[in-house]
Amino acid sequence: MNQMKLLFSFSTSILLNIASASGVATSDAIQEVPNQAMTEIQQIKQQMAEMEARHDAQISALRNENGDKWLTKQRADEIRELVKDVLADSETRTSLQGEGITAGWNKGFFLASPDGNFKLMIDGQIQARYAYNYQSKSSRNPTTNPVTTPKQGSSNEYGTEIRRAKLSFSGNVIDPSWTYKFTMAFNQNALVEGRTSQTTTNGAVLENAYIQKDLGNGFAIKTGQWKSSYNYEEMTSSSAQQFVERTIVNQYFTTKFIQGIELQYQAADWRMNVNYNDGGGNRNTGAVGVASTSDVNTEWATAGRAEFKLAGEWKQFKELMSFRGSENAMMIGAAYNWQRGGANNVPNSEGVSGPIVGNDDGMNFSYTADFNGRFNGFSFFAAFLGNSFYSRPNGEDAVNSYGAVVQGGYFLTNDIEIIGRWEWLNVSGGTNSVVGSGNTPIPATGTNALGSALNPQHFSIYTVGANYYISKNALKLTGDFGYVDGAIMFANGLFNQSIVGADYRTDQNSSATGQVVARVQLQLLF
Numbered sequence: 001m002n003q004m005k006l007l008f009s010f011s012t013s014i015l016l017n018i019a020s021a022s023g024v025a026t027s028d029a030i031q032e033v034p035n036q037a038m039t040e041i042q043q044i045k046q047q048m049a050e051m052e053a054r055h056d057a058q059i060s061a062l063r064n065e066n067g068d069k070w071l072t073k074q075r076a077d078e079i080r081e082l083v084k085d086v087l088a089d090s091e092t093r094t095s096l097q098g099e100g101i102t103a104g105w106n107k108g109f110f111l112a113s114p115d116g117n118f119k120l121m122i123d124g125q126i127q128a129r130y131a132y133n134y135q136s137k138s139s140r141n142p143t144t145n146p147v148t149t150p151k152q153g154s155s156n157e158y159g160t161e162i163r164r165a166k167l168s169f170s171g172n173v174i175d176p177s178w179t180y181k182f183t184m185a186f187n188q189n190a191l192v193e194g195r196t197s198q199t200t201t202n203g204a205v206l207e208n209a210y211i212q213k214d215l216g217n218g219f220a221i222k223t224g225q226w227k228s229s230y231n232y233e234e235m236t237s238s239s240a241q242q243f244v245e246r247t248i249v250n251q252y253f254t255t256k257f258i259q260g261i262e263l264q265y266q267a268a269d270w271r272m273n274v275n276y277n278d279g280g281g282n283r284n285t286g287a288v289g290v291a292s293t294s295d296v297n298t299e300w301a302t303a304g305r306a307e308f309k310l311a312g313e314w315k316q317f318k319e320l321m322s323f324r325g326s327e328n329a330m331m332i333g334a335a336y337n338w339q340r341g342g343a344n345n346v347p348n349s350e351g352v353s354g355p356i357v358g359n360d361d362g363m364n365f366s367y368t369a370d371f372n373g374r375f376n377g378f379s380f381f382a383a384f385l386g387n388s389f390y391s392r393p394n395g396e397d398a399v400n401s402y403g404a405v406v407q408g409g410y411f412l413t414n415d416i417e418i419i420g421r422w423e424w425l426n427v428s429g430g431t432n433s434v435v436g437s438g439n440t441p442i443p444a445t446g447t448n449a450l451g452s453a454l455n456p457q458h459f460s461i462y463t464v465g466a467n468y469y470i471s472k473n474a475l476k477l478t479g480d481f482g483y484v485d486g487a488i489m490f491a492n493g494l495f496n497q498s499i500v501g502a503d504y505r506t507d508q509n510s511s512a513t514g515q516v517v518a519r520v521q522l523q524l525l526f
Contacts, residue, residue: 122167321473481516
């Protein structure tokens, strides 16, 4: 129809022009229309046929050249619109069932249902470190018998290491009141008998594995495995520390991960928790064992913590630093850990059955109090810790341990922070807890064993350093330098936490002093 209208309009125009040019009246020109119009129409039809023939030839050539890939512009536009619709729809699809999903980045990658009832957060941590340790010749272990008294190497030990590599999954299921966390840590190798061999023990270790239910009105209940809130320094994530590593005092007292059940309560300005657990140092252990392994368990253990916020927000105490522009915040806290070692644990002649003092036949009562201050570009933390190991078999006296930590940081710029720390440990008591002096070797077993947490000892460690926050804690470079005034006479703490991860070594005798540790670490969180 459009073509006929065009032809008619075109033909009429031609006739009018002819009539005008010849001076013939329009009515006379109209009488000549049939003959002239037919002539013009035949010419136009011939031109259109020629154009169509050329067009068909071009289409055939294009088809032969591109095959199935050939598309007309109209068809291509239609397919583009269809693809856009499909992609837009797929962004909200979780499955072929057509249920929606949201995804993105909010302090970590997440997947969630539109109603928020299901959520999965994926986080990771890498700490790559260079460490140097100096220990004088007189402070090192004797090497005459590497079986009973393993050597610790030369005075200078150094190298690179992956201190931490972790992958964590957290979120909620069913509804936001049901939360969970699951963390795997990949441990570094441990040297055995100096440098003669290596072994990978627990290459991938389960850390967090818990389920928590919000009961409403400030109450919550948690069960599974998690890091005990006994001491503040340990409960603060390794990703939010000011120094390359936590203190040696922390390694001595910390109960680390526990298994059990915990009741929590939080109000506007104070919060507390209390739990029943399997004892410090007993993560990833079963409830039932054979006779040869049943001595790893405690008879019972309980722990609790209370915190009072004097100013600021709770979230400000999740990390030890305080960036410029932060509001003032202060908090005081106190906690305990009390546990009874297995009565069936058979101790040796000096009342110690293994590396976990907390599992030995007897009672361990640990306690702590701490203060935190966060200000505009300045932070301060101080803690006092103690433990009494009493009711020991064979008439052994109680062993009392005390420790203290004071540290702080100040931002010189928005990204550069200088830091300083002092830590102190004193261990006394125990009938047979007398170590050698001078060059007298320490026995390899018993309370006096090299590296026992029950050895009497007294030392202070002074550490200074700096942080360069490339992207706050997500990407930061930390360097520090530590000096030991006195002798470190334990290798593993009361609940089996090693000092090796902090790049320190056990000294040979109580008169040793002057151990030096220097570290540089790059941290990445994702």
